[in-house]
Amino acid sequence: MRIGDVSAQTGISVPTLRAWERRYGLLTPARTDGGHRLYAQADVARVRRVQALVDRGWTVAAAAEEARTAPDAPAPAPAGSNLDSLRQDLLDGARAFDGDAMHTVFDAAVERAAMRAVVERVLVPAFEEIGTWWKDDPGAVANEHVATQVVRGRLLSLLRARRYEGGPRCLAVCPPGESHDLGLLMASVLVAEKGWTVTFLGASTPVAAIEAAIARVAPQAAIAAAYTRPTANRMMQYRASAPGRVVLGGPGFKPSDVELGGEGFSLAATIPDAADLLDPRVRRLGAPA
DSSP states (O other): OOHHHHHHHHOOOOOHHHHHHHHHHHOOOOOOOTTTTEHHHHHHHHHHHHHOOOOOOOOOOHHHHHHHHHSSSSSOTTTTOOOOHHHHHHHHHHHHTOOOHHHHHHHHHHHHHHHHIIIIIIIIIHHHHHHHHHHHHHHGGHHHHEEEHHHHHHHHHHHHTTOOOOSEEEEEEEEEOOOOOOOHHHHHHHHHTOOEEEEESSSOHHHHHHHHHHHHOOOOOEEEEOHHHHHHHHHHGGGGOOOOOEESSTTOHHHHHHHHHHHEEEEEHHHHHHHHOOOOEEEEEEEEO
């Protein structure tokens, strides 16, 4: 079969499959006389094995090695991931204004677990806790800013590393007045891991800039984050110019916004949910293929 058939059977995008073949030797195609690659059902089985292991918290590199050596073995639990401990280490680094320590924690988390698990078990709960510190100590806003800038830089690096020029295009944006875009950046990295080419516009993007980006990039989808109702309302005022698929996220958006947006709009319950709603395995938002 051609690589497009492998993609259709597994739900993994063609750019990602090619990257796994090149980096990890996961797929072992035969060659036709004309030089075209042809793949077998064994390649599909190895890709599915990697998917199962990554869902358990493995990194792609470790999962690929396991899939090559023991494709039929049950997926064991990841060894030494200890993400709860790393989350506490990140909090300790934020309290101490220790940027080097936070960089080290981030590297350890990404090395030991899949990015989805890092987001769910380390980054999101850590920043939720950091966000409560200022209630007892107004000066703790400084701790939050330091932690945000460290993690932002690392996430932007990951987003660049996961950029697939051949993938479908997605715009990531916060409406005017929305200054919180760290969750949007986390979602963007997870979306990029699914083979999308993400153009990250970030916080408080003027409407004219959003419209210019849509005209220039011509995205097939967009993810938008709003943490307050007024900023969400500003985004929904310009829904008519949105791409065909739009995922809304953040507490500012409500289910009624999906109804107002109409066909193609969806509301993400969590940051990873935003990426799942743009998964190639989903034919229509919210409907499993």
